[in-house]
Amino acid sequence: MSTVQPTRPWVATTADRVRDGLIFVVSIAISYGLVAATPLKGKLAYFFTFFAILTLANGLNGFLRYGFAAAKDAAIKTLVGVGALLTVMPIASILATVISKGYKGIKPNLFTQDMSLATPTDPLNNGGILHAISGTLILVFLSLIMSVPLGILTALYLTEIKGRFSKPIKFLVQAMSGVPSIVAGLFILSAVLYPITKGYSGFMGALALTILMIPTVARTSEEVLNLIPQDLREAGTALGGTQWRTVAMIVLPAARSGLITAMILGVARIAGETAPLLLLTGGGDKVNGNPFHDPIGSLPYYIWKSFNAGSEEAITRAWAGLLVLVVLILILFTTARFLSTRKVSR
Amino acid sequence: MSSLSARGIHAWFGKHHALEDISLDFAPGTVTALIGPSGCGKSTFIRTLNRMHEFIPSAAMAGEVLLDGKDVYAPGTDVTKIRLQIGMVFQKPNPFPSMTIGENVLSGLKLAQLKVDNKDDLLEECLERAGLWKEVKDRLGAHGGSLSGGQQQRLCIARALAVKPQVLLMDEPCSALDPGSTLRIEETIRHLSESMTIVIVTHNMQQAARVSDHTAFFLSDGGPGHMVEFAPTNEIFSRPKDKRTEDYVTGRFG
Numbered sequence: 001m002s003t004v005q006p007t008r009p010w011v012a013t014t015a016d017r018v019r020d021g022l023i024f025v026v027s028i029a030i031s032y033g034l035v036a037a038t039p040l041k042g043k044l045a046y047f048f049t050f051f052a053i054l055t056l057a058n059g060l061n062g063f064l065r066y067g068f069a070a071a072k073d074a075a076i077k078t079l080v081g082v083g084a085l086l087t088v089m090p091i092a093s094i095l096a097t098v099i100s101k102g103y104k105g106i107k108p109n110l111f112t113q114d115m116s117l118a119t120p121t122d123p124l125n126n127g128g129i130l131h132a133i134s135g136t137l138i139l140v141f142l143s144l145i146m147s148v149p150l151g152i153l154t155a156l157y158l159t160e161i162k163g164r165f166s167k168p169i170k171f172l173v174q175a176m177s178g179v180p181s182i183v184a185g186l187f188i189l190s191a192v193l194y195p196i197t198k199g200y201s202g203f204m205g206a207l208a209l210t211i212l213m214i215p216t217v218a219r220t221s222e223e224v225l226n227l228i229p230q231d232l233r234e235a236g237t238a239l240g241g242t243q244w245r246t247v248a249m250i251v252l253p254a255a256r257s258g259l260i261t262a263m264i265l266g267v268a269r270i271a272g273e274t275a276p277l278l279l280l281t282g283g284g285d286k287v288n289g290n291p292f293h294d295p296i297g298s299l300p301y302y303i304w305k306s307f308n309a310g311s312e313e314a315i316t317r318a319w320a321g322l323l324v325l326v327v328l329i330l331i332l333f334t335t336a337r338f339l340s341t342r343k344v345s346r
Numbered sequence: 347m348s349s350l351s352a353r354g355i356h357a358w359f360g361k362h363h364a365l366e367d368i369s370l371d372f373a374p375g376t377v378t379a380l381i382g383p384s385g386c387g388k389s390t391f392i393r394t395l396n397r398m399h400e401f402i403p404s405a406a407m408a409g410e411v412l413l414d415g416k417d418v419y420a421p422g423t424d425v426t427k428i429r430l431q432i433g434m435v436f437q438k439p440n441p442f443p444s445m446t447i448g449e450n451v452l453s454g455l456k457l458a459q460l461k462v463d464n465k466d467d468l469l470e471e472c473l474e475r476a477g478l479w480k481e482v483k484d485r486l487g488a489h490g491g492s493l494s495g496g497q498q499q500r501l502c503i504a505r506a507l508a509v510k511p512q513v514l515l516m517d518e519p520c521s522a523l524d525p526g527s528t529l530r531i532e533e534t535i536r537h538l539s540e541s542m543t544i545v546i547v548t549h550n551m552q553q554a555a556r557v558s559d560h561t562a563f564f565l566s567d568g569g570p571g572h573m574v575e576f577a578p579t580n581e582i583f584s585r586p587k588d589k590r591t592e593d594y595v596t597g598r599f600g
Contacts, residue, residue: 236442238429242426249456250444
């Protein structure tokens with residue numbers, strides 16, 4: 001009796017891998033030599049020479065082994081791979097810069113003190129960003145509770161009611177998602193702050209952020225609700241449910257994880273907004289728990305202000321604030337991805 | 347048991363005249379099969395019976411649907427009450443994804459805000475009548491989606507039964523199922539017809555012959571769909587009056 005071994009003939013053999021590795025190493029060596037021998041200079045020159053030579057070498061390898069079609073295939077594969085790498089590089093580079101410059105400012109007092117008793121030139125073990133972190137959390141929370149209901153209701157109008165105004169509303173929501181944040185800030189400044197409240201407050205900032213957040217929440221929710229099969233809505237009404245009860249009991253629960261994602265994407269959209277906050281919140285160096293009165297700090301505002309202060313300590317503080325903000329947003333995105341991919345299980 | 351009759355039903359989608367002048371009486375406690383080639387308006391017709399037709403934005407209709415003598419399209423009629431009395435099972439099994447098996451069966455009560463004294467009894471009764479109780483009684487807390495296609499469809503039948511409809515409309519309930527599940531659902535239909543009026547759309551000639559008391563043959567020859575013949579099922583299959591019916595049931599066209 002013969003025993004059949006499972007094989008995977010479509011996977012590259014060790015010899016193939018060694019050859020690919022050799023081509024890679026040789027390409028690096030040639031590009032190094034080329035840059036040294038010619039007037040080309042700098043990191044970018046290395047990168048692009050290497051890129052061109054690797055594409056050529058892989059193409060040549062494909063041509064020698066399997067002919068012209070394989071040569072094109074190999075060359076384009078290399079191009080696509082390097083293109084993807086190019087896209088990721090700026091993001092990785094931003095992260096690396098923020099971490100390498102920001103970690104120096106991360107001290108315990110950063111999270112327990114504010115800047116009310118510290119000046120920009122104070123050493124890093126004095127003062128902190130508690131006022132900015134708490135301010136950003138308050139602003140995000142306020143915007144969240146204002147924009148999520150409005151955004152989801154808009155989405156429900158577009159997907160469930162499909163009323164006469166669906167088309168113009170859809171158009172407006174799309175147009176609104178392109179509104180520059182400074183416009184939202186100026187609008188609240190001239191429509192609410194000057195005529196009515198006459199003073200900086202967190203609430204003013206939250207109003208502007210809400211304007212920016214609603215389109216994101218509404219559009220994402222609309223897409224999520226459109227994915228819910230029409231069958232389920234019909235099944236709900238066929239059981240004697242009114243449209244409202246069908247939506248509340250069947251459509252929204254079925255879309256739950258997607259709606260949570262919509263919410264978090266909305267938060268991520270506004271968490272780093274700076275322009276409207278410069279106009280409306282007044283900054284402030286003290287922890288202020290009351291969003292309806294007096295200036296309130298926020299991370300983007302703090303970063304902007306610290307960079308402007310210019311002293312070495314202030315700039316380190318700004319990088320530390322940036323690091324905290326980036327980590328905050330990364331946590332939000334990771335949560336969004338986790339919640340949206342998680343299977344409903346019980 | 348309630349009587350249901352359709353009087354001069356027409357249906358349109360925009361300008362397209364989909365269904366022309368259908369009049370049919372569904373006697374209480376009988377199973378009526380609607381057969382005919384695709385696009386002849388069978389599904390459109392049963393969707394006019396429980397007012398699901400109006401969900402299509404461009405839809406229009408004419409005629410009367412009498413449930414116990416009262417027109418379901420009369421002004422001031424509570425549509426949700428009509429749909430409670432005329433239940434529906436769809437072509438594709440569609441259990442509610444966010445609910446467990448038990449919650450799915452009882453979902454109609456919550457949707458229509460009905461009160462019952464003993465939910466557990468009702469749950470068991472409905473699943474029993476849908477022929478699913480033995481298979482799921484130990485995992486009522488599992489999700490509806492974890493069942494096989496045939497089980498999901500019987501779950502949908504159980505869900506429709508929980509609100510105690512007088513009439514049950516079934517739109518090709520077995521078209522997505524394997525022969526074993528089909529057989530079990532046909533048994534369920536025979537069983538249910540003792541206590542309610544059933545209208546079933548099917549493309550399966552043998553199925554119509556097996557489960558129905560009366561059969562209506564619908565046809566669209568380019569124009570709007572209309573009813574060619576309506577008779578007791580054994581007559582339709584053994585000695586149809588119309589040549590086109592004979593051609594269809596013997597498989598010569600369609």
